[in-house]
Amino acid sequence: MDQETVASLRSAIVLLARRLRQQVAGHDAPTPTEMAVLGRVGRCGPMTPSQLARAEHVQPPSMTKIIESLEGQGLLRRQPHPTDGRQYLVVRTQAAEALISASRQMRSQWLVSHIDRLSVADRQAVTAAAAVLARLAEMP
Amino acid sequence: MDQETVASLRSAIVLLARRLRQQVAGHDAPTPTEMAVLGRVGRCGPMTPSQLARAEHVQPPSMTKIIESLEGQGLLRRQPHPTDGRQYLVVRTQAAEALISASRQMRSQWLVSHIDRLSVADRQAVTAAAAVLARLAEMP
DNA sequence: TATTGTTATACTCTATAACTATA
DNA sequence: TATAGTTATAGAGTATAACAATA
Numbered sequence: 001m002d003q004e005t006v007a008s009l010r011s012a013i014v015l016l017a018r019r020l021r022q023q024v025a026g027h028d029a030p031t032p033t034e035m036a037v038l039g040r041v042g043r044c045g046p047m048t049p050s051q052l053a054r055a056e057h058v059q060p061p062s063m064t065k066i067i068e069s070l071e072g073q074g075l076l077r078r079q080p081h082p083t084d085g086r087q088y089l090v091v092r093t094q095a096a097e098a099l100i101s102a103s104r105q106m107r108s109q110w111l112v113s114h115i116d117r118l119s120v121a122d123r124q125a126v127t128a129a130a131a132v133l134a135r136l137a138e139m140p
Numbered sequence: 141m142d143q144e145t146v147a148s149l150r151s152a153i154v155l156l157a158r159r160l161r162q163q164v165a166g167h168d169a170p171t172p173t174e175m176a177v178l179g180r181v182g183r184c185g186p187m188t189p190s191q192l193a194r195a196e197h198v199q200p201p202s203m204t205k206i207i208e209s210l211e212g213q214g215l216l217r218r219q220p221h222p223t224d225g226r227q228y229l230v231v232r233t234q235a236a237e238a239l240i241s242a243s244r245q246m247r248s249q250w251l252v253s254h255i256d257r258l259s260v261a262d263r264q265a266v267t268a269a270a271a272v273l274a275r276l277a278e279m280p
Numbered sequence: 281t282a283t284t285g286t287t288a289t290a291c292t293c294t295a296t297a298a299c300t301a302t303a
Numbered sequence: 304t305a306t307a308g309t310t311a312t313a314g315a316g317t318a319t320a321a322c323a324a325t326a
Contacts, residue, residue: 001252001255001256001263001266001267001270005267005270005271006251006252006255006270007175007179007240008179008270008271009251009266009270009273009274010160010172010175010176010251011175011176011179011180011274012273012274012276012277013153013156013157013160013172013273014157014160014172014173014175014176015176015196015197015277015278016153016157016273016276016277017153017154017156018173018196018197018198018317019197019277020150020153020154021292021293021317022197031292031293032150032153032154033154033158033293033294035147035150035151035154036150036151036154036155039147039148039151040151048307048308049307049308050306050307050308056155056158057155057158057162058158058293058294058295059294059295059296060307060308061294061295061296061297061308061309061310061311062293062294062295063308064308064309064310065293065294066293084302084303084306084307085301085302085303086301086302086303086306086307086308087302087306087307087308088307088308100147101143111146111149111150112141112146114276114279115146115276117279118272118275118276122272122275123141125265125268125269125272126141126149126269126272126273126276127141127145128265128268128269129265129268129273130141130145130146130148130149130152131145131148132258132262132265132266133149133152133153133156133266133269134148134149134151134152135258136152136156136254136255136258136266137151137152137155137156137159138155139254139257158294161294161315161316171315171316173316173317188284188285189284189285190283190284190285198316198317198318199317199318199319200284200285200286201285201286201287201288201317201318201319201320202316202317202318203285204285204286204287205316205317206316224283224284224325224326225324225325225326226283226284226285226324226325226326227283227284227285227325228285281326282325282326283324283325283326284323284324284325284326285322285323285324285325286321286322286323286324287320287321287322287323288319288320288321288322289318289319289320289321290317290318290320291316291317291318291319292315292316292317292318293314293315293316293317294313294314294315294316295312295313295314295315296311296312296313296314297310297311297313298310298311298312299308299309299310299311300307300308300309300310301306301307301308301309302305302306302307302308303304303305303306303307
């Protein structure tokens, strides 16, 4: 991949992330990072805070705050760890499942509404790249 | 594009943006947003602060700070506006051109090194999507 | 009076360091 | 003593509101 494409991709990621953040600003909705955490717990099942911190590349104290916020919104609950009294497991609530599967809610969000305005070919390109970008973001 | 793909794309964007930000933390290098501004001035030529703020979807006071920082790093300079005494134009310096065309510098950065580890097919998918994502990020 | 840019201030997100509890 | 999580504190990035200068 040439330099110019990389520079353009980086700018696009940064700008998209900012615009996604602005969509929720002020509202009482999960922030993009919080949505990412909900998504991860859904994909991977119950997880400990430190597992989540490593996966999302934030420090443990930051994950503490994110979990507190999601718990306060009723989207996550804590479950005692089966063998280790220091740890606990984070689980999605029914409210989170509802939020996530509520397609109307999702479709009203910025990203979907903008993707819908792309051409079919462009949408296919983004769809094909989505999984790759997800793997890229996970790389050690 | 189905809901799950959108959710995964959103998480990937948020996570990639965080990891890009962590790459420059503490160093005396342009932040991702600053690089985006440098790239935009390169693509569009000399621009006023308010044009840049609109393009990057930040508020004018935020752009003031970004321009100050880039000017402090010697990557941008101000040029009087030809017809309007209130405005000024922002231009890239030779140092910025050097920074941007220094492929070694670029290639040492996180994004390129990780993209290089993708398979050929994956790299093609990301390359194809890069321009689309850039357009997506620009949409009104 | 309207617009451009800046200053002052505050909020959000995330980090580091120090602390508590359990292994 | 080592590890998981939390509390306290700080910094980066960006926002809103109020102001100054020019159109």
